[in-house]
Amino acid sequence: MDLNNANIPVIDQTKYALRLLELLAQESGLEQIVEMGYEMLGNPFSINDMSNKCIAITSPAQLNDDPVWNEVVTSGYTSFTSWSFYVSNKLVELVDKNESPFFWTDTYSKYPRIMGSIKISNKQIACIAVCAHERPFQESDLELTSLLCKALSIELQKNEFIHYSRGLLHEGFTEDLLEGKVTDEKVVSERLRILNLKFKRNLFVLTIDISNFSSSQTSLTFMRNEFEKKINNSKAVVYAEKIVMIISCDNEKHFLKNEITSLKEFLKSNNMYAGISRCFYSLVEVQHHYFQSLNALKLGMHINKEAVLFSYEDYAIYHFTDQCSSGGDLKENCHPALLRLIEYDRQNNTNYTRSLYTYILSSKNVTESASTLNIHRNTMFYRIGKIEDVMNVDLNNSNILLLLHLSFKILEFLKIPLP
Template sequence: MTIKLRQIYNSLINYSPTIFSKNSEDQILFETELLTNNIGTIEKNILYVGKASLFNKKLGEISEGNFLIEKDEEIKDDFIGKDLNIIVIPPVQDLNLLFHEVKNLFVKDFIILDSSAILLDALIKNRGVKYIVNVGSEILDNPVILIDTGYKILAHSDMKMITEPFWIRNINMGYCSYEFISEVKKIRAVQKSPNSNEPFQVICSGSPIRKLVSKVLIDSNVVGYVIALECNEKFNDNTYRIVKLLSNVVSEELKKNDVYRNLNGIMYENLIVDLIEGNVKDNKTLDERMKSAQCNFGHNLQLLILDISNYNSTNNPANFLKQSLDNILPNHKSLFYKNNILILLDFKDDSSLSDKAQESLKNFIKENNIILWVSDIFENILEIGHFYRQGIDTLKLIYDLDLEGNVFFYEDLKFYHLLNKTGLDKDLLNFCNDGLFKIIQYDEDNNTEYYKTLKTYIEEDRNAVQSANKLFIHRNTMNYRLDKIRKIGNLNLDNGEEIFKITMSIKILEYLLSTENLKLPILYKY
């Protein structure tokens, strides 16, 4: 139980106090006692409450201490020069009543200290935000509700404690209706709420029950709200302090979640996360949530996933990455989710990004060593979770296959993704072209590079000149190698169907090599 001298002074403001502080108004106090004739040794961390007349008599025996003095007579100047902190108030009707009022401050502080210990224990137990909210509700003896900035219900105390019909409806839906949010935003207390987690009181016209609200902050960003309802116990000074404490503990718990730790308090971010995680499944719910988030989605959408695991932020200012992307793509929505940056492109009437934006994005991606995955175009925002999972799967394949470059379109990776989804790695060789294996075996036996030559020839769209340049060989050498490839593998390189089979086989071999389900040493050098 510790209180600072300044807190005592502030609590007595109605008594018109005066303070004389020799050392510090931040002096820590553990307890309070009455100043009596038979008082023993004056303790440094105890506040003594008494009359000036008795204080004057004892002043010769006192060299240090903290005192709350009722001025029933003038205080002698002898205290000057001593190590004393004195709060002086005018005469009062009942000094004992004043003493008990101050004593209660220490009792309240004990309640807060005890509550802190309980809430911190709840945090340490790692049982989640719902458990913490229930513990907070028990301490307050009032229902508590936790919502995020998208007005989604994250946690709530026992429904039996909640008596407000609209909160019962919100909890049953899992989110607050647009009508509810619209009314809340009209409340002056909400409009004038502090830019901190200091609790503020809210009174709704549709309900007599008072609410105490504290913003949940992570790195100065509002990510949610703790709401206490005055259903059982009347609010008091302790309630404010406990609600603020609860908000701090909830913040620490949410920091464990990558999603909330990296959200910027923008309502659409919460909606996109819920869409990805499948928490919004139908158009009715989507319409409500879009109204709440004050955003809308068109029917020409594309998802970008930026893998920033190799991004070096050492020489860049704080928030450089987000600000740069916002400058390149100012009209699109972005958020940080599970170690990646997600950007939702909503083209509305346009078919694609402008050439300038594409060029700026490609340059930025390359300069900052970022890997960019680009989805196919999709029409329904409810499908974003499907495209997100495609992206995460194929990003892993990009690394497994050790593909060169920084920008990858899903369209170009679909075949690899298909192979990955079959789960038939050991059987995939059965689908490869036999002629290709003959070429691989010939390379192994004769230390030649016909497989690499064929692969390059197909990559260069069967252009012999470009293939020769890429391989740093003469075009005549290239033509000689192509003739040998035709003979060794019995391949018709002018037949489109044959080229398709060879291309498919090469991709299967690359995939199997990347997953280590194929042991062909000759291929590793390619």
């Protein structure tokens, strides 16, 4: 791409073009190009993506007497009020249609602006807004801005900013939620209004492992679209080498029963695995529940790879045991009375350990436990008494029962078979 422009003094033109090309060749990154742009223009500027999120801004950035500029500085976005003003005044349309940067003034901003479009393959992916705060604009600033826009276009083609991009407006916002960059309910509400996004009350995060995905069969973009088609009211992005979806629904039970069934079949047919978070109700909690879906995926694949979809609700206790494992030998967290019962079974060729686990899983229902073990109800009563004697515990103590249940899960996580 040609970085040269006419009507700039030849010395400056050559100097800036060569320095920008050098930064691009050295892969110095977006920040270095922004610093170079500030030196070129002598005024601050911001770069916003098509969701109106600020992806880069010059430093120093704070302008005490221009509230529109400071909206971007403080929140990383233009407010819905400002955005609506610029849409109604055709600025957004003008930026997209103009091939070259242009001067812009309005009653909303104190200082004049230069507005320019940053395009890739003739498609706008971002815009630059230069603010005449430190010196008045000159005609040559338009061509310097054009030069900078071309360099930014080249940089953003290498940058993860457009990696896997379909040009959907929600992607940048979704990634901010996943990275925990948006924690204010008011900001979330503003972004939803600008992007015209609506989510239903019940929310889930679904993370899909694409490590077995074969790009020779179909494109990743196509696959991502297919997942969105499979689940109503969902938004998907490719993030951290996985497909991540934010899903919303009116009825949690209906979603888990019906849509999850078809999703399982689709995952199985494409040799993929997925983890799904617990239900939640606020988008500011997306990152926390994204981590839940990751842990469900990791633990599910470790414990039960025969399945393809793992719910965090089913693996939360394993997550707890996994966290405990970082502090040393995980087996040491098992209740010693359970280890004593296991040893007793091994020495005496009995099966009290399995009887105890069945009793705990059936919520201390003696009749149900006996039926599961295919023994008489009185036999189950006898075994419970014997188990309490061997372990020297009271199984009516809810704290003891919880610790024993956790101990069984630790053994299951460690894949230690019961006698």
